[in-house]
Amino acid sequence: MPISDLIYKCPFCNSGILGVGLNKTSCVNCEIGFSRSEGAQILVEPKGERAYLTSGSLLKLAIETDVADKAELFDGQSYILSSESVIYRNEEYQPVYSSGELIGYTEVMIEHDSGLLNLGERLVFTVGDETLYSWGLEEISSFLISSKAIQVYIKKQGLFQFELTSDSPKEWEDSLTASIKKFYRQRGSDVFAYHPVIKARKLKQ
Amino acid sequence: MIFYRFMRFLGKSYFRVRLRIRIEGEEVVPTKGPFLLICNHVSDIDPLLTHVFCPRLLFTMAKSSVFRFWIIRVLGPKVGAYPTRRFRVDPQVARVTLRLLAKGQAVGVFPEGERSWDGELKDLRIGTVKLLLKAGVPVIPCGIIGAYEVAPRWGKFNWKSIGIRRETIVIRYGEPLVFGSHDSRVAREKALPLAMEKVRRALERVVQ
DSSP states (O other): OOGGGTSOBOTTTOOBEEEEETTEEEETTTOOEEEEOSTTEEEEEOTTSOOEEEEHHHHHHHHHHHHHHHHHHOOSSSOSEEEEEEEEEEEEEEEEEETTEEEEEEEEEEEEEEEEEEESSEEEEEETTEEEEEEEGGGEEEEEEETTEEEEEETTTEEEEEEESSSOHHHHHHHHHHHHHHHHHHTTEEEEEOSSSOEEEEOOO | OHHHHHHHHHHHHHHHHHSEEEEEOGGGSOSSSOEEEEEOOOSTTHHHHHHHHSSSOEEEEEEGGGGGSHHHHHHTGGGTEEEEOTTSOOHHHHHHHHHHHHTTOEEEEOTTSSOOSSSSOOOOOHHHHHHHHHHOSOEEEEEEESHHHHSOTTSOOOGGGTTTTOOEEEEEEOOOBOOOOOOSHHHHHHHHHHHHHHHHHHHHHHHO
């Protein structure tokens, strides 16, 4: 995965980032550069100032905090996040065998369309002006990252995979986590598990 | 098993050349009989390291999506990997795990369910801990230290760059946890909070 999957927005000014290479990215606004240094260290290069090393986890925390705040402040207008993507749907399972013995299954994903995946009060997939899918957040059973895609399991419908053209799957995971948390809290519940299925319990009054 | 042993030999040779591998607490790993090895997951190379350096042949759950590739579907099971669907409760994976344990095999599990983005332990999956309770076999915590620095999730994975600075990786086994068998769902639900805590603490100790 490129570094821009972790640093998908500037941890300092929250602007977008510009991927320069797999191990380097920079902020489009304040032009701070972020590049992978030795091991898991990130070299931060502020414009006109001295570069310094920091840990990826500190930057990750700053970004996640901003995403959570954004979801909290979302007023239902427009979308929190929109990304170009290709939608795949899991339509069947393929068995996996070992020495003739069934040991599990793998999903067969069928490509359907290219369009825009949008997250707001609902999760919506549009192709041009047409809305192909629109799901309420309560319909999402679980979601997770698979390489460059975000996989969303919809209750009673199954698994959908959105292969993101340029955006970070982690941005989607963080935004979905924050939006779903807010959604359940507004209905008096607290999400205590996201995997393998989202589980919420009633908050005590 | 001959293929598996051969691949282990190749993997061991590769990692010994590229990295400084230090193994601690290997003596706690049973030489025979079933056990579950629970490992932290910080890097792409963790499953390889556990398979290659565990003193016993290990079978591990791998996310089902990797088995979409025919080469993994054919070769994965030959080196002890079997698929688990991560976005739903998967009864098949529990059946396979219990079947392997009943045959006296060692099974490896990554109870966080996915790689960590920052090298820290993530929340443990409830289903995995329920499986440990149902299995009732010794549970050995295993910490992989240093792999995050070699290949963090957000870094471009490249075999050529693995061990370019010949980093040290420590594989540390901790004292086995014994939960006993919890056959009924009620018993598992009751034991779950304490077991989650115990597993987490055991993993925290071995990754320090």
